[in-house]
Amino acid sequence: MSKRDYYEVLGVSRNASDEELKKAYRRCAMKYHPDRNPGDASAEAAFKECKEAYEVLSDPAKRRAYDAHGHAAFEQGFGGGGPAPDMDDIFGDIFGTIFGGGSRGPRRGADIGYVLELDLEEAVAGVEKRIEIPTLAECSACAGTGSEDRKLEPCLTCHGRGQVRFQRGIFTMQQACPDCGGRGQTVRNPCRVCHGAGRIEDEKILSVKIPAGVDNGDRIRLAGEGEAGPPGTPPGDLYVEVRVREHPIFRRDGDDLHCEVPIRISQAALGAVVNVPTLGGEVEIRIPAETQTGKVFRIRGKGVRSVRSRVPGDLYCRIVVETPVNLTAEQRELLEKFEATFTGEEGRRHSPRSATFLDGVKAFWDRMTSS
Template sequence: MADKRDYYDVLGLERNASADDIKKAYRKLARQYHPDVNKASDAESKFKEVKEAYDILSDDQQRARYDQFGHQDPSAGFGGGGADFGGGFGDIFDMFFGGGGGRRDPNAPQRGNDLQYTMTIDFKEAVFGKETDITIPRTETCDNCHGSGAKPGTKPETCSVCRGSGQQEVAQNTPFGRIVNRRACSACGGRGTIIRERCGTCAGNGQVKRQRKIHVKIPAGVDEGSQLRISGEGEGGVRGGPPGDLYIVLRVKSHEFFERDGDDIYCEVPLTFSQAALGDEIEIPTLTEKVKLKIPPGTQTGTYFRLKGKGVPRLRGYGQGDQQVKVTIITPTQLSDEQKELLRDFAAKSGQSTHEQQHTIFERMKRAILGD
């Protein structure tokens, strides 16, 4: 036993460590070296070493003997330590990574899986909501056997090999001590029960695949990526467990005129030069109707006008967003000689020629850049 490391050194503890210190050290190292997590070549041997140290030091009587005799304990069995690795890697992994610290009951009710369905809707359907039906494939509890898998009038029997535990234990002696590995029972496949007469509808599975029509209510104000949860419309539970949920992920088509940003709607409206210069009253389409918008004289391109309350209904709250209207002045591209002359005359009468206007703009840019 000269090559065997001290158990306290294995766990990185002082000899006066408390039971809580031992447990914390073991949990940390077991997570680090568990073969299902650590793929290093020596991870398994280190995990076994840590487990052996913990089994001895966590037991008051075995720890007292170890403190007195070390690895030469005359009362120990094969391998000196007499450690029993009951549970194997699978049970310990469950204990640390979500198994609840104990052996799972293979006959316990199990919740059904959640399902996800992607639905594409129109822009206005997202704004105002809609009701529709969808059809999804899902696993449901068999109506004939009510999920037992057994022929009606019969019931599953407890497995005589594993006595309902769903696991078999195989023990072997190794240089690290006596190891007890647990694996799925070969007789019942880990279910803990055996079905002598199978249900003719589900062939003993307790579940069947069906196409199910579901009514969906999409609330007003949803947006791209919104997710709806419909409780209990996922896959059926196992052994009487509750069904899972259905999650509907929404994809929203774009609109040819409107764009959306949160609860606000944006659109762009063209104006002629004369409308922008002289002012006008124009008709603007909204999500529900057409409204009048007054354009003041001298409006510049890129100006935004707000139509209050003409946006999207707020999904979680009261009221609606706004509609933002951006005006863009359209420059005419095909002018007659008469129109060109009128524009030149306008420029002249306004006090500056087009050349002078360009020069003035250039000078402003120069001053901004050079700081003059």
């Protein structure tokens, strides 16, 4: 299958500057890097394609050859072997910025993700939680060395350097040593507990401080609390993702809180002072006479003080006029007398929305019958 144009691979014009090439490659690397797409063969292929394109276009001499002759400039017999897309070391300077180090040495331990469920009150006020994490921990029998006697010997393949070099056409390539994984040392006498891995399956209990104001999806990073790395490498990190449980009263929207406040028909008609809950205790709001369902009252500063803004949001109380149930005989009689007063034009004056609705219904049927 023919190769795609290198400029097309990186999404840049043929007169792109070195800085534009670098930015384009970083975007490509961030999108397709294997660490971000584990097990995705298509992403891995795209990543290699991006690396190959950048290796050529970032070198002035290779770029001139490519601009003049295209891919043929790197075919056997034209001027040397083509670029090797699987040699990570060529791009170490870029991955040092993007991922904290390319493939110049052994990788650190894997990061761990943990989902922590909180009540709304805990998320708003902040809390300290103890969590239990299944992980790969450093083997205590060999102190993480993987060696029964805790002694490591220089790798015979790379002579302790952790890197090997080889020739590919006119280019000299370098990559992590395949025998020692880039560590530069090997185990001659494997530990009987971890079988030379330097790590064992374990569980650990951690105390996590959750800052006040966290919300769904917020992540807290605990450096060095991830899986232990291979012998001689640092551990990964632990990322605790917050999930806030649904609350029976409040709904959070950013820094604001929303709730519904049910009131009786008499309170809505005559006006009243009602107590409404907040996360800091009850407050009073004054309901004016003739309040309808859907009216929203705003209570400033009774929302959430987020971890980002540090400015508290507001509480929005939506009024819901509740129909009374389980009426006594006396209550039913009073309501019947009250309903009897809503007749003729007097009734229309007291129920403007109902009157408007009925007028609309009458007009609709008039149109239907006349058509």
